[in-house]
Amino acid sequence: xxxxxxxxxxxxxxxxxxxxxxxxxxxxxxxxxxxxxxxxxxxxxxxxxxxxxxxxxxxxxxxxxxxxxxxxxxxxxxxxxxxxxxxxxxxxxxxxxxxxxxxxxxxxxxxxxxxxxxxxxxxxxxxxxxxxxxxxxxxxxxxxxxxxxxxxxxxxxxxxxxxxxxxxxxxxxxxxxxxxxxxxxxxxxxxxxxxxxxxxxxxxxxxxxxxxxxxxxxxxxxxxxxxxxxxxxxxxxxxxxxxxxxxxxxxxxxxxxxxxxxxxxxxxxxxxxxxxxxxxxxxxxxxxxxxxxxxxxxxxxxxxxxxxxxxxxxxxxxxxxxxxxxxxxxxxxxxxxxxxxxxxxxxxxxxxxxxxxxxxxxxxxxxxxxxxxxxxxxxxxxxxxxxxxxxxxxxxxxxxxxxxxxxxxxxxxxxxxxxxxxxxxxxxxxxxxxxxxxxxxxxxxx
Amino acid sequence: xxxxxxxxxxxxxxxxxxxxxxxxxxxxxxxxxxxxxxxxxxxxxxxxxxxxxxxxxxxxxxxxxxxxxxxxxxxxxxxxxxxxxxxxxxxxxxxxxxxxxxxxxxxxxxxxxxxxxxxxxxxxxxxxxxxxxxxxxxxxxxxxxxxxxxxxxxxxxxxxxxxxxxxxxxxxxxxxxxxxxxxxxxxxxxxxxxxxxxxxxxxxxxxxxxxxxxxxxxxxxxxxxxxxxxxxxxxxxxxxxxxxxxxxxxxxxxxxxxxxxxxxxxxxxxxxxxxxxxxxxxxxxxxxxxxxxxxxxxxxxxxxxxxxxxxxxxxxxx
Amino acid sequence: xxxxxxxxxxxxxxxxxxxxxxxxxxxxxxxxxxxxxxxxxxxxxxxxxxxxxxxxxxxxxxxxxxxxxxxxxxxxxxxxxxxxxxxxxxxxxxxxxxxxxxxxxxxxxxxxxxxxxxxxxxxxxxxxxxxxxxxxxxxxxxxxxxxxxxxx
Numbered sequence: 001x002x003x004x005x006x007x008x009x010x011x012x013x014x015x016x017x018x019x020x021x022x023x024x025x026x027x028x029x030x031x032x033x034x035x036x037x038x039x040x041x042x043x044x045x046x047x048x049x050x051x052x053x054x055x056x057x058x059x060x061x062x063x064x065x066x067x068x069x070x071x072x073x074x075x076x077x078x079x080x081x082x083x084x085x086x087x088x089x090x091x092x093x094x095x096x097x098x099x100x101x102x103x104x105x106x107x108x109x110x111x112x113x114x115x116x117x118x119x120x121x122x123x124x125x126x127x128x129x130x131x132x133x134x135x136x137x138x139x140x141x142x143x144x145x146x147x148x149x150x151x152x153x154x155x156x157x158x159x160x161x162x163x164x165x166x167x168x169x170x171x172x173x174x175x176x177x178x179x180x181x182x183x184x185x186x187x188x189x190x191x192x193x194x195x196x197x198x199x200x201x202x203x204x205x206x207x208x209x210x211x212x213x214x215x216x217x218x219x220x221x222x223x224x225x226x227x228x229x230x231x232x233x234x235x236x237x238x239x240x241x242x243x244x245x246x247x248x249x250x251x252x253x254x255x256x257x258x259x260x261x262x263x264x265x266x267x268x269x270x271x272x273x274x275x276x277x278x279x280x281x282x283x284x285x286x287x288x289x290x291x292x293x294x295x296x297x298x299x300x301x302x303x304x305x306x307x308x309x310x311x312x313x314x315x316x317x318x319x320x321x322x323x324x325x326x327x328x329x330x331x332x333x334x335x336x337x338x339x340x341x342x343x344x345x346x347x348x349x350x351x352x353x354x355x356x357x358x359x360x361x362x363x364x365x366x367x368x369x370x371x372x373x374x375x376x377x378x379x380x381x382x383x384x385x386x387x388x389x390x391x392x393x394x395x396x397x398x399x400x401x402x403x404x405x406x407x408x409x410x411x412x413x414x415x416x417x418x419x420x421x422x423x424x425x426x427x428x429x430x431x432x433x434x435x436x437x438x439x440x441x442x443x444x445x446x
Numbered sequence: 447x448x449x450x451x452x453x454x455x456x457x458x459x460x461x462x463x464x465x466x467x468x469x470x471x472x473x474x475x476x477x478x479x480x481x482x483x484x485x486x487x488x489x490x491x492x493x494x495x496x497x498x499x500x501x502x503x504x505x506x507x508x509x510x511x512x513x514x515x516x517x518x519x520x521x522x523x524x525x526x527x528x529x530x531x532x533x534x535x536x537x538x539x540x541x542x543x544x545x546x547x548x549x550x551x552x553x554x555x556x557x558x559x560x561x562x563x564x565x566x567x568x569x570x571x572x573x574x575x576x577x578x579x580x581x582x583x584x585x586x587x588x589x590x591x592x593x594x595x596x597x598x599x600x601x602x603x604x605x606x607x608x609x610x611x612x613x614x615x616x617x618x619x620x621x622x623x624x625x626x627x628x629x630x631x632x633x634x635x636x637x638x639x640x641x642x643x644x645x646x647x648x649x650x651x652x653x654x655x656x657x658x659x660x661x662x663x664x665x666x667x668x669x670x671x672x673x674x675x676x677x678x679x680x681x682x683x684x685x686x687x688x689x690x691x692x693x694x695x696x697x698x699x700x701x702x703x704x705x706x707x708x709x710x711x712x713x714x715x716x717x718x719x720x721x722x723x724x725x726x727x728x729x730x731x732x733x734x735x736x737x738x739x740x741x742x743x744x745x746x747x748x749x750x751x752x753x754x755x756x757x758x759x760x761x762x763x764x
Numbered sequence: 765x766x767x768x769x770x771x772x773x774x775x776x777x778x779x780x781x782x783x784x785x786x787x788x789x790x791x792x793x794x795x796x797x798x799x800x801x802x803x804x805x806x807x808x809x810x811x812x813x814x815x816x817x818x819x820x821x822x823x824x825x826x827x828x829x830x831x832x833x834x835x836x837x838x839x840x841x842x843x844x845x846x847x848x849x850x851x852x853x854x855x856x857x858x859x860x861x862x863x864x865x866x867x868x869x870x871x872x873x874x875x876x877x878x879x880x881x882x883x884x885x886x887x888x889x890x891x892x893x894x895x896x897x898x899x900x901x902x903x904x905x906x907x908x909x910x911x912x913x914x915x916x
Binding site: 487514515516532533534555556557558559561680681683684685686689695696697 | 801825826827828829830845846847848849868869870871
C-alpha cells in the first residue's frame with residue numbers, strides 16, 4: 001500500500017537540493033511580512049485587507065481543505081514563521097551549521113515536552129477569534145508576535161521549540177497529520193541502529209540536525225515530523241524516504257497521549273462552536289464573541305471552555321466508561337480514554353473541512369479584490385479590485401458538507417473499531433457518541 | 447562563507463526591503479496632490495480630516511474611503527451629486543470651488559443615530575475677500591417666529607383634505623390667498639380660519655374649506671418639488687420621523703431615550719396643520735430644540751428646504 | 765450472508781434516503797410578507813419559514829447602518845438604508861434551506877451576518893440525519909476489517 005515518492009530522481013533531487021524549498025520559503029516569508037504590513041498600515045476594514053483575507057481565507061482554505069488532509073505537516077515544511085529565528089540560531093541560511101552553538105542552546109524543559117502549551121495557545125486564539133479574524137491590526141499583532149516569539153525561542157532554546165511546543169497551528173496540524181496519506185520514514189531501521197553519528201539528529205556538514213528534535217529512525221507517527229527534509233539531506237545511507245500511504249495509517253499506531261487527546265476535543269468542540277457562532281443566525285452570540293472584555297464575552301468564554309474541556313470530554317468519558325463496563329475490560333480507564341480519543345481525529349478534521357467550506361466559499365470573492373488592492377488604498381494591480389462580492393457554489397455546499405461529515409463519521413467509527421480490538425473494549429458507545437456529535441454538527445450547518 | 451550563503455542572504459534582505467518599502471513608497475508617491483479623507487461613524491471620530499483648506503479656483507482631488515461602514519459624501523448646498531464612500535475601497539472625486547468661503551461636507555448614508563454629526567468643513571481661501579454674502583435671512587427669521595414654541599392646532603377633520611376637490615371652488619378664492627408669501631407665513635389651521643372668515647367663501651362647508659387649504663398648498667408646490675422633497679425626506683428624515691411620518695423611525699427610540707421626546711409625528715394633524723411653512727423651514731434650518739434634530743441649514747439649498755416643507759404636508763393632504 | 769450483500773443493501777438504502785420523493789404537504793401557495801430588521805450583525809427574525817410556491821416578500825429594515833441581503837440559491841439581493849425600507853419579492857419555487865447574507869460591509873463581523881430561509885420542511889437535514897444513522901448501522905453490522913477481509 002506504500003509507495004516511495006523519493007524513488008523518482010526528479011522528486012528526490014527537488015527535495016534534497018536546498019534551493020527549491022528555500023525559494024518557496026522566501027516567497028512565503030515575503031507574503032507573511034506583507035500580510036503583517038498590510039494589517040498595520042492597510043485599511044482597518046477586515047474584508048478589504050490583504051492580511052485578513054490571505055491569512056484567514058486563502059491560507060486557511062489551503063491549509064484545512066488541502067494541505068492537512070493530503071500532506072499532513074506539508075505546511076510546516078514551507079512555513080515562514082520559524083525562519084528568521086532559525087537563521088539567527090544557526091548563523092546561516094544555507095551554510096553548514098557551526099561547530100559550537102551561537103546562543104544559549106538550552107534544552108526544552110522535560111515537563112513541557114508535550115502539547116499542553118499548544119492546547120493553551122490555540123484555545124487563547126480561539127477565544128479571541130472573532131476579533132483576530134476581523135481586525136487587521138489584531139491579526140498583524142498576532143502574526144508579528146508569533147514571529148518574534150519564534151525568534152526569541154530560537155535564541156534561548158535549541159532546535160525549533162516554538163514549532164513543537166508553542167505554535168497554536170502546529171498542534172492540530174500534527175494531530176491531523178496522522179491521518180494524512182503522506183509520510184517521511186526510514187527505509188530500513190537496521191541501518192539507523194547501526195549508524196554511529198546519527199547525522200540526521202546531530203547534523204553534519206551537509207545539513208542540520210533535526211529541527212523538530214525527532215530521531216527519524218524512531219519515527220512511527222507523523223505527529224512531530226515537520227517534513228523539513230533535513231534528514232533527507234544529511235542521511236549518509238540514503239535511508240530516508242517520502243512515502244504515500246493509505247489515509248489514517250498512523251491511527252492504528254500506539255494511542256495518543258492525554259495532551260493530544262485534549263487537542264482532539266479542542267478541535268472537535270471549536271469546529272462546532274464556530275459553526276454556531278459564525279455560520280448560525282444568532283446575532284447575540286456573534287456580538288458576545290466579539291465584545292472582548294464585556295460581561296457577554298466572559299459568558300461566551302465560559303461556555304466555550306465548559307463545552308470543550310467539560311461537556312465533550314465528559315460525554316466521551318461516559319461513552320468510554322460504558323464500553324469498559326460492557327466489556328468488563330481490565331485496562332485502566334485513562335488508557336482506554338486516550339486510545340479511543342485517537343478515533344476522534346478523522347471526525348475533527350472533517351468537521352473543520354465542512355465548517356471551512358462555507359466560510360471559504362462565501363468569502364472567496366474577497367481574495368480577488370484584496371489581491372488587486374491589498375491595502376484598501378484604491379490600487380488595482382490585476383484589475384480585480386472592483387469584483388463584486390458574492391458567495392460561490394452555495395448550492396453544492398449542503399450536499400458536500402453532508403458527505404464530508406458522514407465520511408468523517410465512517411472513518412472515525414472504523415478507527416474506533418480498530419482501537420477497540422486493540423484495547424479489547426467495545427467501540428459501540430464511542431461510535432454512538434460520534435454519531436450524536438455528527439448529527440449536532442449537521443443541525444448547525446444545514 | 448560560501449557563495450550560496452551570500453546569495454541567499456542578499457536575496458532575503460533585498461526581498462524583505464522590497465516587500466516592506468515598496469508599498470510605503472508607492473503610497474507616498476500616490477499621495478502627492480491628493481487629500482485622503484477617511485470616514486468613520488461619529489462615535490469613532492467622524493471625518494478625518496474634518497477641515498480641508500483649499501484655494502479658490504484650484505481643483506482638489508479627494509480620495510474618500512471608509513474605515514468602518516458605508517458612508518456617503520456630498521457638499522452642502524451644492525448640485526454636485528453625492529458619492530458613496532465604501533469600507534476599504536476608494537472613491538475619487540475632483541472638486542473646484544470658485545468662490546472663497548466656508549462649505550460643509552457631510553455623510554449621506556445613515557451610519558447610526560449620530561450619522562448627522564458626521565460633517566466636515568472645506569475652507570476656500572482666495573484673492574477676493576470673503577465678502578459677507580448679501581442674502582436675505584430666511585423667512586422664519588424675517589417673520590421673527592419663535593420656532594421653539596408649541597404650535598398645536600385644534601382641528602377636526604372629517605377626511606383627508608383633497609386639493610383636487612378644492613380646485614373646484616378655486617374660482618371663489620380671492621387671489622391673495624394663493625401668493626407664496628401668504629402660503630409660507632400661515633399654518634394650514636390659520637389659513638382655514640382666514641378662509642372661514644372670508645365673506646367670499648361663506649357658502650362653503652367646513653370640509654370644502656379644508657379642500658381649499660389643500661389646494662392652496664398644492665398650488666404652491668410642483669410635482670418635481672414634491673418628488674425632490676420625498677427624496678430628501680427618505681434620505682434625511684425618515685430614519686427618525688418614520689417612513690410614513692409617524693415619528694416612529696428606526697432611531698426614534700434612541701432619540702426618545704436621549705431627548706425625552708419622540709420625533710415629531712407628521713401624521714398628527716395637530717402638529718402638521720399647526721405649523722406654517724416658515725416655521726417648518728426654521729426647524730429644518732436651525733434644528734436643535736433639545737430633541738436631537740440636526741441643523742440642516744448648511745446642507746440644504748433654499749429650494750430644497752421649501753421642497754421638503756411642501757412634502758411634509760403630504761402626510762395631511764392629498 | 766456475504767458482506768457485499770450488506771454493502772449493496774446499505775447503498776440502496778442510502779439512495780432511498782437521499783432521493784426518495786417525500787409526500788408533499790398540500791399547502792396552497794400563499795402570499796407571505798416578512799419584516800426583517802437588520803442590525804450589526806444579525807437579522808431579526810433570522811429564520812424565515814415558507815411553503816414551496818409561496819409568493820414571499822421580504823421587507824428589509826436597517827436599524828443602524830446600511831445593510832443588504834443576498835439570498836443564496838435564488839441569487840437575489842437588496843440593500844437598505846435606515847429609514848429607507850426596501851422590498852424583495854419572489855416565488856419560493858426552490859425547496860430547501862438557504863442562507864441569506866449581508867452584502868454591504870457593515871462592520872467587523874459583516875462576513876458572518878447571516879440568516880436562513882427555509883422553503884418547506886428542512887428535508888435535507890432529515891435525509892442527512894438518516895444517512896448518518898445508516899452509516900453508523902453499516903459500520904456496526906459490516907465486519908470490522910471489511911473490505912480487507914475480501915481482498916485477503
